[in-house]
Amino acid sequence: MGRWGPDARGRLEAAALELYTERGYEQTTVAEIAGRAGLTERTFFRHFADKREVLFGGSTRLQDLVVGAVERAPDTPAPLEAVVRGLEEAGAFFQQNVGRLRRRQAVIDANAELQARELSKFAALASALRGALLRRGVADPAAGLTAEAGIVVFKTAFERWLGETGQRDWSSLLRESLDDLKAVVAGDEAQADPP
Amino acid sequence: MGRWGPDARGRLEAAALELYTERGYEQTTVAEIAGRAGLTERTFFRHFADKREVLFGGSTRLQDLVVGAVERAPDTPAPLEAVVRGLEEAGAFFQQNVGRLRRRQAVIDANAELQARELSKFAALASALRGALLRRGVADPAAGLTAEAGIVVFKTAFERWLGETGQRDWSSLLRESLDDLKAVVAGDEAQADPP
Structure with a gap:
């Protein structure tokens, strides 16, 4: 599924929650969330204002x-x-x-x-x-x-x-x-x- | 009353509220609040963590x-x-x-x-x-x-x-x-x- 996949948002949410649980909210960057989801930071910011809003x-x-x-x-x-x-x-x-x-x-x-x-x-x-x-x-x-x-x-x-x-x-x-x-x-x- | 006056805290609260009302919360600095109260920034930070906490x-x-x-x-x-x-x-x-x-x-x-x-x-x-x-x-x-x-x-x-x-x-x-x-x-x- 590419960055236009209908579930980009859901993948970003799942990736963020994984990373926040593994290494903590403060220690996680948007770049890492996007990377874990197989998407770009640009795609992340199309869906969420910042790493807090993903939650x-x-x-x-x-x-x-x-x-x-x-x-x-x-x-x-x-x-x-x-x-x-x-x-x-x-x-x-x-x-x-x-x-x-x-x-x-x-x-x-x-x-x-x-x-x-x-x-x-x-x-x-x-x-x-x-x-x-x-x-x-x-x-x-x-x-x-x-x-x-x-x-x-x-x-x-x-x-x-x-x-x-x-x-x-x-x-x-x-x-x-x-x-x-x-x-x-x-x-x-x-x-x-x-x- | 000097910076050790018992009401330094109250003077800072009153000065902050005056300034927030006159020019807006965002536009007011700690230096301005301390100045209005006739106190130093150092005294301000002895009483409050930041300009939000004054309220x-x-x-x-x-x-x-x-x-x-x-x-x-x-x-x-x-x-x-x-x-x-x-x-x-x-x-x-x-x-x-x-x-x-x-x-x-x-x-x-x-x-x-x-x-x-x-x-x-x-x-x-x-x-x-x-x-x-x-x-x-x-x-x-x-x-x-x-x-x-x-x-x-x-x-x-x-x-x-x-x-x-x-x-x-x-x-x-x-x-x-x-x-x-x-x-x-x-x-x-x-x-x-x-x-």
């Missing part, structure tokens, strides 16, 4: 998927339920990429700059979800608060999912996280005895 | 204040209530600095790098709140979810407070934001008609 291309696809699902959801469910149903749509993408997503998270967790970028991506997702809810006729402050609550559910479920050994699927982890959030926000969560 | 010194003080209050709170309230009471402690600090905090937010809102730094500060506050809850005997996942929910309440209330013209105080805005979060998480928030 976050999937975030944009995820956002489009989830926001689209929220916009298309039937009008009936409560706003947070509509968001959680939208987040459920990410399950197939996650399941197909479980190994890659675990390695990616390990790279991010080891680097403060990447963690900051991940926070920005979550903030962008919250903003996009709020926009989708506003278009569904949900008013602020409910739209903004529902989007923020959805991000809390998403982050909690995603962390659990990455730590799972395949026993439970994305949807059940999302539901569990939603139930846990409902309990703490309602104040039902009993205070444990001090240690 | 976030207050975040650390806020975190110490709120986390300390959560740790000292009586054992009885539900965890999220303990967090909100901790956040209430910030009211006096906010009220004394309302003009400065509004100008600071305008500087942050105009710059993507500063917005990213603000997100990192919120993440650090969430992490510190989770730690305080764990020390109070709250187990995970409740500790982590309560901390995240507390940050959502804080951000919502703070945005409202900055936009207020002095009609309502910090505590009542916090309570209102908590009630709004409770409503959307419980699913009570009625879906409005589509526009």
